Amino acid sequence: MFNQKKFIVSHAPFWHDESKVSIRYYNILLATLPAVLFGIIQYGMPALAVVSLSVSSAIFWELLMNRATKRPVTITDGNAALIGMLFAMLLPASSPWWLVITGTFVAIVVGKHIYGGIGANPFNPALVAIAILTLSWKGFMNFDQALLNFNFDFNMAYPLAAVKRIGSAAAASFSAGDLLLGRQSGGLGATFGLGLILGGLYLILRGFIRWEISFSFLAAIFITALVFHLTNSGRFAGPVFHLLTGNTILGAFFLATEDSSSPVNFIPMLIYGAGAGVLIMLIRNIGGHADGVVFAILLMNLANPLLDKIRPKALGKVNSHA
C-alpha cells in the first residue's frame, strides 16, 4: 500500500490555455517600448534616467510592501514594472529624481498595495500618482515649464495649453502628421502617437487589453470634440487635434484599460470608455486643466463598480423578487 505510485490529484479542468499574469504584463510592457524608446531618443539621457529610475523604484516599493505585509514576493509578475513604466511615460523628461521616487511610492503603495495588491486597486495606480504630483508640484508637472530647456526643430509649446490660451488658431501650428510622429511637447512616452497605436493594436489582437474600452474612449473624444468644434470653431480645436495631443492615445490603450479598475462586461466597457472620453473633452475645453485624461479616467474608475452591475442575465436566472 505504501510503496504504490503517488499521482497528482486535483480538480478539473486538467488543461489550461497557458495564459499567465506575467505573460500579460510583459506583453503590455513590450507594447510600450516603441513610444518609450522614441522618447529616450528624443530627450536623451534625462528621459532614460527617468524611465530607469521609475521602473526600478516601482519594483523596489513592491518588494518592500511584499516584505512588510508578509506576502509572497510578486515583483516578477511585471505589474509593478508596468506601473513604473506607465508613470514614467506620463512625466516630463526633465523630472528630478525625488519626484520620480515619490511618484512610484504613491503609485505602488497608495495606489495599489493599500487596497490589497494586484487586482484589488480601484484606481489606476500610475494615474493616482500623476494626479497627486500634479496637485502637489504644479511647476514640475507643467510641460511648458518643465521642458523649457529642450529645444527641437518643432514647436515646443504644449499643444493643449496653447489651444486653451489662444483658442483653436493655435492648433493650426501643429500638423496632424507632426503630432502623430511625436513632434510635440508632452510626457516622455505619451507623444509618439504612431508607436502607441501600434502597441495598442498589438495588445488588442493578442487579447491583453479590452478593445471595447479603447474604441469607445477614442470615439467619444472624437464626437465630443467635433460637437464643441462645430459650436464654436474659433475657441475649440477640432477632433483630430484632440485625438493626437496630450495623453489621449496613451490613455486609450494603456491607462483606461488597466485591468482591475475597468469594467469587464460589454455595455459597461462602452459606457466607461465613452464616459472617460466625454469627461476629457469637458475638462480640456471648459475645465481648469490643459489635459483631462488623468482626472477623467480616475473619475470613471470610481464609477466602475457601479457600471459593472449592468450585466447580461445569467442562464436560467430565476427572479427572486417574486
Added chain:
Amino acid sequence: MLKKLFGGLTTPRIQYIPLEGRLPEPINIPLPPQVTLILDGAADGKNAILPKIGDAVKTGQKLTLVAGGDAYAISPATGTISGVAPFRGEAGQVGTAITINTSKAEDPDDQFAAAAQEPTLDSAAGFLAGVPGCPPLKLFGDPDKPIHTIVINGADRDLLVATHQCVVQSRIDAIAHGIAVLKKITGIEAVIMVVPVNIMGGYGSIGAEVKFIAPTYPSALPHMILKDVLGKVIPAGKAAEDLGVAMINAEAVASIGRAYETGKIPFQKLLTVIKKDGGKVLVSARIGTPIKEIVKTVGETVNEMDRVILGGPMMGVSIFTLDTPVRPDTDALMIQDKAGIPFVSDYPCINCGECIRICPARIPVNMLVRFLEAGQYQEAADLYDLYSCFECGLCSYVCVSRMPIFQYIRLAKFELGRIETAEVTNV
C-alpha cells in the same frame, strides 16, 4: 494542450474533435482476476450487509446491501466475493466497494432473462440501472416530475472523448432497438437524438428525431442541448428532468436495446483512453475492471506524479490509485504526464474579464470568485448566479491568474447542499 490563437478579436472557441477516418475496433480488455463494484450506501453497522466474503456470485446476479434495498449492482462476472469495504467517492459520495475474484467459467444468472420476456419499466429499472452508460431509469417512475421527452445524447460531453460517437456509429441497430424499448416501457413518443454535426448520415429508421449540435465545447452538455435544440432554458439550480426532459446517453440506450434483444445484461463498457501523447484508443472493458488492467493492455506507462483522470480534460475526476474500477458512467480514461500538468496558483483575480467572455451561462465570474474565495457562498448564490453554472470548467481553463474557479464553484455548491440537507433533517 490547446493554445490560444494569435489574433482574433473574438473569444477563442474550443472544438470537439471527431474521430477521423475509419472507426477503430475497440481493444478488448481480458477479464481481470478481480472486479470491483461500487454500491451506493454505507456498509456501516446499521445495515446488515448481504454480500459476505466467500459468497459465490453468478454473472448477472443482483447484489444489494440490504434485503429489498433500492441501490443494487449486477455482478459482471462469476466468482466469489473477496472483499467488502467502505468507499468514498467524489464530493463525499458514500458507497461500498465489493470485490469479486473472478473465475474463467461463466455461470449466467437467469433472473433477468425471465424478467425480460416482455420489456417493462420494472424489469428495466430493476436490472439495467448499472449497464454501460448508466441510464437514469429512476426518472421515469417519478409522479412529481412527469417526463414527456427523451433526449438521447449521441455526442460526447467532454473534449477528446469518442465513446458515445463511436457507439452511435457502430451500434446504430442496438440504439434503434433501445429506442423502441424505451418508447414501449415509458409510453413516451417524443424521442430526440442529438449528434455532433460532423457525424452525418445513417439515421433514417432509428425511430427518433435526429438533431445536430455545434462541434464547439460545451455544446454537448445537457443545459446547452436543451437551450440550443429544444429552445428551453433550465432554471438555475434545476436539471433537465424538472422540465420533463430525460437525458440519456447513446451508450445507455444501446445497452438497453442489447439487453432486451439478447436477454442478457451487457457488461462491456466502451472507454476512450487518452494517452500521454494525446493519442486516442478505444477499449472495451468489463464493468469493475481496475484501471491498471487497461493501462497495461494499451501499453501506457504511468509514473509517479503523473495524473490519471476518469473522464476528459475539462470535467473529469482525477484518481489516486490505479485500483479504481471502471464504472458504468466512466466514458474515458486520460493519462497526463507530469511534465504537462498545469498547476493552479494562489494569485488573486486581476479582473481581466476572460472568464466573462467565455462563460456560456453569462455568470459574472469575476465577482462570483471574489465571494467564493471569501467563503461567502450564500451571497455568491443570491447575488452572483452561482446556481446558473452548469460546470463546464471554461472559466478555470482561461483564467490568467490560474485560479481554481471551477473547484471553488463545486465546493460552494457542495457546502450549500450540506447546509440544506442539515436543515431538512433537523426539522
